[in-house]
Amino acid sequence: MFHAPLPLAGHCHVVDFPASQDQNQQQKERPGDDNHFTIYVDEVNLEIVDRQEEDIRAHQEEEERQRLLDEIRAGLRHLVVNLFILGFLRWFLHLRQEL
Numbered sequence: 001m002f003h004a005p006l007p008l009a010g011h012c013h014v015v016d017f018p019a020s021q022d023q024n025q026q027q028k029e030r031p032g033d034d035n036h037f038t039i040y041v042d043e044v045n046l047e048i049v050d051r052q053e054e055d056i057r058a059h060q061e062e063e064e065r066q067r068l069l070d071e072i073r074a075g076l077r078h079l080v081v082n083l084f085i086l087g088f089l090r091w092f093l094h095l096r097q098e099l
Helices: 021-027 043-098
Strands: 012-018 036-042
Touching: none
Parallel strands: none
Antiparallel strands: 012 036
16 A cells, blocks of 8 residues: 655655554564555655755856866966977077077
8 A cells, every 4th residue: 555645845744655564573563564564755855955966067067167176277387388398489589590
């Protein structure tokens, strides 16, 4: 048997499922319906988990963007240094030709 009321955000809901044999044995000591057990589902907690997963994904995407920006900056630094060295060598060779 399955029973679940309509969900209302922020409230606990009772869901009944058929109990296993072990569950039935444990519940024999207790009075009441020993054919079912109850699970409480809290939608607020499910929403929190979804938000945490979204935050983790957003954080990973931000780390990837930052890594790519760092690689671009490093490449630009190498380019500027190489251009400076080439400019200096060109100036030095031009000076040497004048002598």
